[in-house]
Amino acid sequence: EIVMTQSPATLSVSPGERATLSCKASQNISSHLAWYQQKPGQAPRLLIYGASTRVTGPPGKFSGSGSGTEFTLTISDMQSEDFAAYYCQQYNSWPLWTFGQGTKVDSK
Amino acid sequence: QEQLVQSGGGVVQPGGSLRLSCAASGFTLSSFGMHWVRQAPGKGLQWVAFIRHTGNNKFYSDSVEGRFIISRDTSENTLYLQMNSLRPEDTSLYFCAKGNGAFDVWGQGTMVIVSS
Numbered sequence: 001e002i003v004m005t006q007s008p009a010t011l012s013v014s015p016g017e018r019a020t021l022s023c024k025a026s027q028n029i030s031s032h033l034a035w036y037q038q039k040p041g042q043a044p045r046l047l048i049y050g051a052s053t054r055v056t057g058p059p060g061k062f063s064g065s066g067s068g069t070e071f072t073l074t075i076s077d078m079q080s081e082d083f084a085a086y087y088c089q090q091y092n093s094w095p096l097w098t099f100g101q102g103t104k105v106d107s108k
Numbered sequence: 109q110e111q112l113v114q115s116g117g118g119v120v121q122p123g124g125s126l127r128l129s130c131a132a133s134g135f136t137l138s139s140f141g142m143h144w145v146r147q148a149p150g151k152g153l154q155w156v157a158f159i160r161h162t163g164n165n166k167f168y169s170d171s172v173e174g175r176f177i178i179s180r181d182t183s184e185n186t187l188y189l190q191m192n193s194l195r196p197e198d199t200s201l202y203f204c205a206k207g208n209g210a211f212d213v214w215g216q217g218t219m220v221i222v223s224s
Contacts, residue, residue, distance in 0.1 A: 043216055100152070
């Protein structure tokens with residue numbers, strides 16, 4: 001099983017600043033990585049797939065990078081609606097999908 | 109637009125059974141792979157089960173293999189999760205989700221509590 005490790009577990013960011021989240025895979029997953037945002041009481045929402053292809057949000061808000069085993073999600077100009085939990089997920093090891101344990105981004 | 113609406117869930121005793129439903133609209137289940145994902149209270153996301161778009165192949169996480177059954181009714185365009193031999197550690201918010209790779213559409217979630 002491919003283990004996904006996210007860091008940090010909690011990230012405190014001031015409004016207007018940029019947040020940088022990390023996700024590492026225990027094996028090479030190429031670019032088969034997705035990022036999700038989840039707010040309390042809500043279902044996760046797909047933000048990025050293919051490690052860097054943005055699904056939603058204004059241009060420049062959410063950006064993903066990386067390949068192989070190391071990946072990054074960058075959230076620019078943090079606003080109140082961006083404070084949430086973020087999960088990475090690998091889909092390279094089909095049919096066994098695994099998620100990271102999540103990073104909670106809160107307001108400093 | 110594409111939407112998943114869940115129903116079912118509730119409180120059940122250990123060893124009991126429960127069936128979750130997930131009605132799809134805006135797309136047909138026979139065209140896409142579908143999943144169940146769960147989230148224990150205060151915890152992260154855990155993939156539970158997958159059914160291919162053909163309906164012929166089904167896969168499960170080790171923690172539910174042999175106890176849970178994923179299925180679908182194409183005439184109703186509805187996905188199901190039959191949960192048997194439930195354990196307290198199955199207590200979670202259960203989501204259905206669409207996708208063969210990334211999961212691009214999610215249901216609203218339904219809570220399952222296993223407790224005596």
